[in-house]
Amino acid sequence: MLFIAWKMLVGDRIKYLSLIVGIAFSTLLIGQQAGTYAGLTSWIRASVSDLSAGIDLWVMEPEVESVDDVKPMRDTAVDIVRGVPGVLWAAPLFKGSIALRLPDGTLRRAPIVGLEDGTYMGGPTTLRAGSLQDLSADGAVILDAAAVDDERWSFVGPDGVRRKLQVGDRIVINDNDAVVVGISELGQSFFDAPVYTTYTRALRFAPPERRQLAFVLVGVAPGSNSLDVASQIESATGLKARTPAGFTRLTEDYVNSVIGLVFSIGVIIVLAMGIGLAVTAQTFFNFTLDNSRYFAALKANGMTDFQLIRVVSLQAGIVCMLGFGIGIGLVTCFGLATTAAGGKFPFLLTPGVVGLVAALIGGVALVATVVSLFRVIRLEPAMVFRA
Numbered sequence: 001m002l003f004i005a006w007k008m009l010v011g012d013r014i015k016y017l018s019l020i021v022g023i024a025f026s027t028l029l030i031g032q033q034a035g036t037y038a039g040l041t042s043w044i045r046a047s048v049s050d051l052s053a054g055i056d057l058w059v060m061e062p063e064v065e066s067v068d069d070v071k072p073m074r075d076t077a078v079d080i081v082r083g084v085p086g087v088l089w090a091a092p093l094f095k096g097s098i099a100l101r102l103p104d105g106t107l108r109r110a111p112i113v114g115l116e117d118g119t120y121m122g123g124p125t126t127l128r129a130g131s132l133q134d135l136s137a138d139g140a141v142i143l144d145a146a147a148v149d150d151e152r153w154s155f156v157g158p159d160g161v162r163r164k165l166q167v168g169d170r171i172v173i174n175d176n177d178a179v180v181v182g183i184s185e186l187g188q189s190f191f192d193a194p195v196y197t198t199y200t201r202a203l204r205f206a207p208p209e210r211r212q213l214a215f216v217l218v219g220v221a222p223g224s225n226s227l228d229v230a231s232q233i234e235s236a237t238g239l240k241a242r243t244p245a246g247f248t249r250l251t252e253d254y255v256n257s258v259i260g261l262v263f264s265i266g267v268i269i270v271l272a273m274g275i276g277l278a279v280t281a282q283t284f285f286n287f288t289l290d291n292s293r294y295f296a297a298l299k300a301n302g303m304t305d306f307q308l309i310r311v312v313s314l315q316a317g318i319v320c321m322l323g324f325g326i327g328i329g330l331v332t333c334f335g336l337a338t339t340a341a342g343g344k345f346p347f348l349l350t351p352g353v354v355g356l357v358a359a360l361i362g363g364v365a366l367v368a369t370v371v372s373l374f375r376v377i378r379l380e381p382a383m384v385f386r387a
Contacts, residue, residue: 048120174206
C-alpha cells in the first residue's frame with residue numbers, strides 16, 4: 001500500500017513538488033515568527049531574571065507596569081518591609097538613567113542600577129572580568145558586555161587607536177569620576193544594558209530627586225510562603241509585591257500591550273497557515289482529481305474506503321514530513337545567521353517552538369487531507385470503465 005501511495009504521489013512531479021514547497025513555505029513563515037516571539041520573550045524575561053538572583057520578591061509602587069517602569073518610593077519603605085513577618089531580609093535597589101562620557105569625551109546614555117552597599121543584592125551573577133566586591137572601590141562601576149561590545153561604545157585612546165572599554169578605564173558620569181572595575185556577561189535583554197554600582201554611589205551619580213528608591217528586593221524566611229509574605233507586604237505597606245515570575249509576566253504583558261507583539265505575530269502566523277492551507281488543499285485536491293481513475297480502479301479491485309483513506313493519508317503524511325523538514329531546516333539556518341550576526345535579532349528556536357510549528361503544519365495537512373478524502377470516498381468504481 002505504501003508503494004502504491006508513493007508511486008501515485010511522485011507520478012505528477014509538478015504537483016508533488018508544489019505540495020512540498022507549499023508546506024515548506026508555511027513552515028518557514030510560522031517558524032520564523034514563532035522563533036522571533038520566543039526570542040523577544042526570552043529577552044523580556046532576562047530583564048527581570050538578570051536582577052533576581054537569590055531574590056524571592058520584588059516590592060514596588062502599585063502603578064509600576066514593568067522592570068523598566070520606575071516609580072520611586074519613600075526610602076522608609078525598606079524598613080517597613082523588613083518588619084513584615086516572614087521577611088528574612090530586604091535590600092534597596094536604585095534604577096534610573098544617566099549620561100556618561102567615555103574616555104575620549106563621547107557622550108552616551110545608559111540605565112544605572114544601584115545595589116545595596118556591601119551585599120550587592122540584585123547584581124549580575126556572571127562577570128567576564130572583575131567581581132561584585134570590586135564595587136567597594138571609590139567611583140567603581142561595572143558595565144555589561146552588551147554595551148562594551150557595542151561599536152557605539154568604543155572610543156579613541158590617547159594613541160589614536162579605537163578600542164573597547166575595559167577594566168581600569170575611567171569615565172565621567174554626570175560630572176563624577178568613575179572607574180570600570182568589572183564587566184558583567186548576561187544574556188541579551190529587551191531593555192538597554194545597565195551600569196552597576198552601589199546604592200549610595202548611584203544616588204550621587206543620578207540627578208537628585210525627592211524619592212529615589214525604585215524597588216525593594218526581599219528574601220523570604222525559610223518555611224514561609226512567598227505569595228503569603230507578598231500579601232502581607234501589600235497589606236502593611238500599600239505597595240505591590242511580586243515574585244520574579246510574577247514580575248516577569250507583568251513586564252511581558254506591558255511590552256505586549258505597548259507594541260502589540262502577540263497580535264502582530266499572531267496575524268502573520270494565521271496568514272502563513274492560510275497561505276499554506278490554500279496552496280496545499282488546492283494542489284492536493286487537484287492531485288486526487290487527476291488520479292480519480294486510479295483510485296476508482298483500486299476500488300473496483302476490492303480496496304475498501306478505509307484502505308483508500310490510508311493511501312491518501314500516507315501521501316499527505318509524506319508531503320507534510322518532507323515539507324516540514326525542509327521548512328524547519330530553513331528556519332534553523334535563519335536562526336544561525338541571525339545569532340552569528342552578534343545576537344542583535346531576537347530569535348530562539350526551542351523544542352516547544354518546533355512542536356508548535358509541527359502541530360500547526362499538521363493541522364494544515366489534516367484539513368487538506370480531509371478535503372481530498374471527500375472526493376476519493378465518493379468515487380464510483382464504474383468510472384474506470386468509462387471512455
